[in-house]
Amino acid sequence: MSGRNRVSRREFVRHVAIGGSWFFTSPMTSKVFADQGLIRQAERAGYGEIPDQGALASWARLRFRTDAGENDYWDVHPQGDLKLIRAINKDVTAQVSNVWNVADVGNLDEMVRFPMLFMHSEATPGLNDQEKLNLREYMLRGGFLYAEDCVMGEFGHHSGKGDWDFFFRKMSDVLREIVPEATWERLPLDHPIFKMFYHLPKGQPHMQGQPHGAWGLTYKGRLMAYLSPSDAHCGWTSAQWFGVRKSRDALKMGVNIYLYAMTH
């Protein structure tokens, strides 16, 4: 090895420093660490028991089991939830706590502490009878369920033909089954939820997946559940994945849904 090709100690250190800096500051790395941090924080505190920071309202993710086995993927990218919370707090007087709460679908007492629950996964939900009853009771008591298909499946759940809407299809069946007396319908574009705060004339912004449109479960004139196949949550999480405009529209839709739930 000639001396010319040798890397000096100074150069080696410089390269390591630059590489390390890039690694630790890159959006992807920070997102991974932040997500893991939030999940660990929720686990340490016990689900549904995280003290709030003193805000008026809260956000909570529904924890449930899927057919993905050991890793249920109900907790995909918590950072996206926090970005939506920031978007809500930025423009409206709803002061949503910047805490990522979790409620388990098997524990109704945990669920009813949160007037709105967000349900999200890439995999097919596997709810047992008790959990379905809990979900029904939660909604009948006045709770609002916002379910969003994470669509992209890398875990063997899709056939490779592009029919990546397992979550959406399963939840459509579940919601119809647990509140049969309610109306299950695709929400029209003139529904107030699309013009609640931001005007979205095209309805639910579509990030990826099958464009089924937004569906709602309406009971006695009240929307108790909102189901979307379009993975708006990934739009909240990063503007790099679907572009800035789509990401912004996804956040607007999230704000609209939250405000609609609060006012209807």
Added chain:
Amino acid sequence: MPETTQQIVLESGLAWWHLAAAVGVGVVVVVQSYAWLVSSLAWRKRAALIGLRLGWTLLLLWCVFQPAIERTTTEEVRREPRVMVAVDRSASITLANAAEEREGAVDAIDAFLEAAEIDHVERYAIGANLRPWAEGSHDVESAARAVVSVTPNDGAEADAAAGKGDERSNLMRNLAQLADRSPEGQDDTVLLLVSDGQDTEETPVAEASRPLSERGISVFPVRLEALSEPPPIVRIETMVVPESVRPKQTAEIGMQVRLRGGGKRELLAILEELPADLGGAVELVRQPVPVGLDGTAQLAFDHRFERIGVNRLRGRLVDAATSETLSEAFAVVNVAVKSTVRVLYVQGALGWEFRHFRQAMADNPAIRVDAISRLGRRAILTQADGQVQGTRREGTRLLGLVEDSLDRYDVIVLGDLDPGEVRAEDEQRLLAMVREQGVGVLFFSGNHTRATRLSGTLLEQLLPVQIDPKVDRTAAIDREAAEFVDSMDRRFRMSREPIFSGNRLRRQQAEGGPLANLSALTLTRAGLASPIWRDADAQVTIDAPPATYLHYTRVARVKPGATVLGVTESGSEPLLVIQDIGSGRSAFLGVDGLWRWRMATDSHERGYDRFWQQLIEYLAARTVRDAVQLDRYVYETGDVARVTIRLDRGSGASTLRVQVPGQTEPREVPLTWSADGAQATAEVPLAQPGSVRFILDNGLAGRAAGVTERIAAVRSRSLEAEYAGANDRVLERLASATGGMILGVDELDSIRSLLQGATVEHQVVERATLWRWPWLIGVMLMMYVAELVLRQKQRLS
């Protein structure tokens, strides 16, 4: 023996180690600078330069750190105990022929206090209200004028002012007033109480004794031997009826009965309906009164109202054996066809309460809810059908969205609203709507509610409670709280109130936290009996809500005439208060977060829904726009009933007719009108026991025509006689709750040791400054100039 300690303190507020560190650094710098910068100098000159620079540097540091000697002298001093003597001047003692013994007890107390060398004694006379009492002065009339009434007391003040003597035995109220007058921080007050223990208002002893204990007042009742067992009481205290019901609705009629003594006589309670002339009553329902009852009880009758219009009801207590009527009471229920109630819900900040409120109303087709919500700079109007319209204009008035249609609403809900959001012209309009048009208003607080900003606003006049910062005992903490809140606002970008024990708005923890930290709204007796809490359809009382709220708004006081329906768990602070205001009604709910009630109970339980529906229905009830207000519920023979009539629309053609006992036809009484023609007063002398009926005809034609009625009972002037006699149980509980004991007149010496006073430590702090001397500055300047000259002479920079 006084103890003295001395220490050096820095008046600049810095710590000692700051001074030490600064001196150390200064010395090193000075020595270093002259060690190598001027090394060519002779050592003497170098030493002089170092000395001069060191000198003025140290003097400068001395002035900056400002040292002083602080001398603290601690000595023990004797503090005289505070002694109060309160003498019951109510008629119950006179009627029991114990007045002479009472005066004897007062003389014995005076002699005892003189022997104990107590120089300063506060003396009070108690009766209808507390009043200062100078020894030898029994001028009741002049004293009564000096007393500020806390709550209305059925005209006792009027009696006193009219010179009829102070007859009422409002003992517990007197004690509460006494506690209010006592300073905080003194915990060795002795109250010698000469009383029979009777209390006309029957306030619970625990409630009255709490403020006394908090102020360190020990009560020592002095027993009056002449008082015997009180005579029996058989009486209907009040009848509780819904003010307005729908036709064919079954509603509950409550009858509060008071029985004391009299053996085990069998009694019957009978509910009757009376015709317009009050003769020929038709019995509706009867039920036995529990045998052996001693105290008060609430009897309930279900009655289905068939007839639209005024329904006159009479309750009677009769002896089952002889059918003799022992007591009676009257009530009027107006049965009206109900129309749709339109509610405008104004929310100054988004919260989850509105979602559940709206859902609660959805089951009742007779209630339609529109909502105005503040969303940042934008305000939106959500109509009852769910459609949304809004505005993005900067500085939009919330009520501006319904500028033209505000008048069509029956109830306005102001939820979590910053009073600053409502402009003066809107306040004026709301006030007029409530007072004159009979609109109901509900104010409930939340995080955005700046309760203190309500003080002095027109909006405050709409509330049944008063927010007055001057009443707060912790004004200093309040200021700290404000600073704390401001810093919290900045930190969390929250625009509003919050958290502080001592501030009016307390937050314990936010939504989503452990439910164990939540508190529950507790109902008062009035709350349980109110139409708001009784389920009108199911004929049962709604279950009290579980723990739901995180913070609540503290009120300075409840306005006279308002009714407290709900309180905090401790029972000390009102949370749900209602009041009639002009033609309309007002309610104050000091908590939010009630939505947890709905989420925490099974979906088939509708307590939350019923509560909100019935509160809204109560507020919307304006079937009786014209009001006949009486100064009392029950009169005694010889009283003059003072009647105030208020008209929804002023009319000089209105007439007031009165049917007094002994007359078969009502007769018209002259009215004295106010300048605006909306209010008038009349005086009606009442000579005979029985029932008196007041009939107001508003004199208007067509749909506006209306007749309003009130019925009141007139009893023989013997109310106080029923109370005559010692109530030792009350006196014993009062004494034990406050750390005192009952004394006989000859046992006063047993508390002499308590009057020795307490030895307390008293600290005197003196401070001598060591830096504020002009010569110090002079010396420092001289040293600096000397160093300068020396350096120039040696040609140093």
